Amino acid sequence: MNKIVNTNQILSQITDGMTIGIGGWGARRKPMSIIRAICKSDLKDLTIVTYGGPDVGLLCSAKKVKKLIFGFVSLDIIPLDSHFRKARQAGEIKELMEIDEGMLQWGLRAAAMRLPFLPTRVGFGTDVLGKNKEIKLVKSPYDDGEELIAMPAINLDVSLLHVNTADEKGNTLIYGPDPFFDDLFARAAKQTFVSAEQIIKTSEFKKAEVAVYNRFERNLVHGVFHSEGGAHPTSCDPNYGIDIAHLKEYSQASDSFDDYYKKFINISNNEYLDAVGGMSHVNSISKTIF
Amino acid sequence: MSTSSTTLAELCISIAAKAWQKDGEILATGIGLIPRLAVGLSKLHFNKDLLMTDGEAFLIDQPISLGQKNPISSAEGLMTYSRVFDLLWSGHRHAMVSPTQIDKYAQMNISCIGEYQNPKVQLLGVRGFPGNSICHKNSVFIPNHSKKVFVENEVDMVSSLGFNNNIYKPNVGIVVTNLCVFDFNGNKNSLRLLSIHPGVSLDEIEENTGFEFEIFSESISEIPTKTELKLIRNILDPSGIRENIFGAKK
Structure with missing residues (x-):
């Protein structure tokens, strides 16, 4: 079995209007090389589901987003994403499902468990209910009879994740201490594609101290794209931290996206790594202390 | 230590740190610089049982000094x-x-801020506020007390549960601002003034608050003790990053 693919093969599985889940969290472990490939493509009208960072910003500036299902969009160290803000303030994102970040987890978990919804109290008393008319209530069938919010399943067509290490069969390792909700994204999707810093032989997974970092099963993974530096400018702990200098340049580019597009997006992956200072630079970016 | 040599940031950190004083063994989370330093001070001085995180993925036994390189x-x-x-x-x-x-x-x-489909100012998104406000206690730190923050009408996008809900009630702790300290324990959970920071007048607070509040006390906010100042200055923030939060105003 060999699931090694390139970005063209990943893009061939994505069509206009699909619902795409993106792993990571804010400015952490985002599959940015795949995101840039989507920005370059003809794809349009995507529904994006994510704990948002510069992935959302880039896709907004590249006019790929029809609907956003999200709790926040933040670059962490820079609280707000200028590209996302510009798109929102121009009314460009036609449909929004803005929910609590825990409700987002619940929606992904419901999809992962093949359930129509999961109940929660989270959202009561806020505009999350008022703005999302599709979210309905459910009454507990037990003696308490409590009325709860039925957070609907967020079913995904494709999930895109970035991991530290993978093999050609789709086994993956996330070495960072927080795997975020990547496992749920993989389970909630019909197809999952991962980019990986490093490809190793399956035999190297055999040590228990390595295998504990395997966060979901290989049968969920449909393609593995070898992409060193693939999360840049977001972090890929412990390989490299958030490239704050690049995120500043990115932030300033919301009003001059054509220039950023030429310089960093409309080029090959190798050219991108050269443009940001090479892998030696990327690997030298230290971990941000919050 | 006299009032004049205590900065506004230090005053706010000291007052805010007391928010967790009687909480026992719960997770204290301070979002933003002053709340984060306040959690650290609380952990070191007011409530040693608190759980706290490094803001990334670990529970930590000791607060991380701002600028420290090895939190793990x-x-x-x-x-x-x-x-x-x-x-x-x-x-x-x-x-x-x-x-x-x-x-x-x-x-x-x-x-x-503004109309939802086409907002004047896009901020973060509701983030964890709906869940936080219905599940646990939240205190508030406002660095720029004004009518833009304490708004006259309801907030533009209700991200956290308020006391106007018929079924659920939030648990709101203290509200520390650059001018004063409030809580929401007034009549019918209205905003209530607890103390005024040194050098601030009641008029100034009223002029900068978009709705009426009760006055429980006009006493002057308690300034940090020598021990608290030492912990803030020597342990938690030795390079003085806290002073950037209020710009040039000290």
């Missing part, structure tokens, strides 16, 4: 985002947050 050296456990949700849904947390808007019902907004 003080880890005592793991606190991934998934575990944060698990923990907060059962109520074992008290956060201090800085909303962009807050109203007379204690509803808060960090999502956007």
Whole structure:
């Protein structure tokens, strides 16, 4: 079995209007090389589901987003994403499902468990209910009879994740201490594609101290794209931290996206790594202390 | 230590730190610089039983000094985002947050300002506010007390539950601003003045608050003790980053 693919093969599985889940969290472990490939493509009208960072910003500036299902969009160290803000303030994102970040987890978990919804109290008393008319209530069938919010399943067509290490069969390792909700994204999707810093032989997974970092099963993974530096400018702990200098340049580019597009997006992956200072630079970016 | 040599940032950190004083063994989360330093001071001085995180993925036994390079050296456990949700849904947390808007019902907004489909100012999104406000206690830090923050009408996008809900009530702790200290324990959970910072007048507070509040006390806010100042200056923030929060105003 060999699931090694390139970005063209990943893009061939994505069509206009699909619902795409993106792993990571804010400015952490985002599959940015795949995101840039989507920005370059003809794809349009995507529904994006994510704990948002510069992935959302880039896709907004590249006019790929029809609907956003999200709790926040933040670059962490820079609280707000200028590209996302510009798109929102121009009314460009036609449909929004803005929910609590825990409700987002619940929606992904419901999809992962093949359930129509999961109940929660989270959202009561806020505009999350008022703005999302599709979210309905459910009454507990037990003696308490409590009325709860039925957070609907967020079913995904494709999930895109970035991991530290993978093999050609789709086994993956996330070495960072927080795997975020990547496992749920993989389970909630019909197809999952991962980019990986490093490809190793399956035999190297055999040590228990390595295998504990395997966060979901290989049968969920449909393609593995070898992409060193693939999360840049977001972090890929412990390989490299958030490239704050690049995120500043990115932030300033919301009003001059054509220039950023030429310089960093409309080029090959190798050219991108050269443009940001090479892998030696990327690997030298230290971990941000919050 | 006299009042004049204590900065506004230090005053706010000291007052805010007392928010967790009687909380026992719960997770204290301070979002933003001053709340984060306040959690650290609380852990060192007011409530040693608190759980706190490095802001990334670990529970830590000792606060991380601002600028410290190796936070993992003080880890005592793991606190991934998934575990944060698990923990907060059962109520074992008290956060201090800085909303962009807050109203007379204690509803808060960090999502956007203006009309929803085409907002004047897009902010973060509701983030964890709906879940936090219905599950656990939240205190508030406002660095720029004004009518833009304490809004006359309801907040533009209600991100957290307020006291105007018929079924659920939020648990709101203290509200520390650059001018004064409030809580929401007035009549019918209205905003209530607890103390005024040195050099600030009641008029100034009224002029900068978009709705009426009760006056429980006009006493002067308690300034930090020598021990607290030492912990802030020598341990928690030795390079003085806290002073950037209020710009040039000290």
